[in-house]
Amino acid sequence: MPKAKFKTSMVLGVRRQRRVVQLKDIKNKEKRKQVWAKRKVEIAKTKDKLYQKRRKKRLKFGFKAAPFEIKTQESKRVPDETTITGYDEEVEGEHQMDEFSAHFSQLAKPKICITTSIRPMKVHFFFLLQKKKRTPFSPFN
Incomplete structure (x- = not known):
């Protein structure tokens, strides 16, 4: 199950009747702080609900049912044509002619x-x- 993703507009947006009011549009500083505090609590609750759901799934079906994906630079990297996977003769030849080959x-x-x-x-x-x-x-x- 994917992690909870909150876009910036959704995080900073607050529903007022039928329209979404951005937090930056609230001019009163105290009111803006109150609205942000409420919104922050809502976000924490939704994240916690998703976490508890994944946790129950893991306890019931095992870790592979809802694996936790650690995001690193390597896992986020998009492969392109310059990426080398496995053995390549051209690269090995370059390594043998390299200044550190000895x-x-x-x-x-x-x-x-x-x-x-x-x-x-x-x-x-x-x-x-x-x-x-x-x-x-x-x-x-």
Whole structure:
């Protein structure tokens, strides 16, 4: 079940008899605050009703009945012709001619310089010593 979607016009609009009055059209500041507070409570109630409906569905039929879709940048991205999926010979050829190809094929040893502030705390110092042991070619300055 899709999440509750409220358009800006619907959120800011308040019904007065047959017409919808926009919140910005209410000139009196106190009245506008009161109307907005009521509208905010209505929105919260409708969202809660939808949530409870999904929750009951999940309890009854399991999670797959009403899955919760987490929206991330990757899931919202619209695929276009420049998107590469799977193996592509042309891209692999570019990776082999890349300036970092020696590092990725582990032919060159990475050079890491570990730096800190002027006087690191004791805890940080022990952490840095552990890091230095794990990365052999990393000078500490």
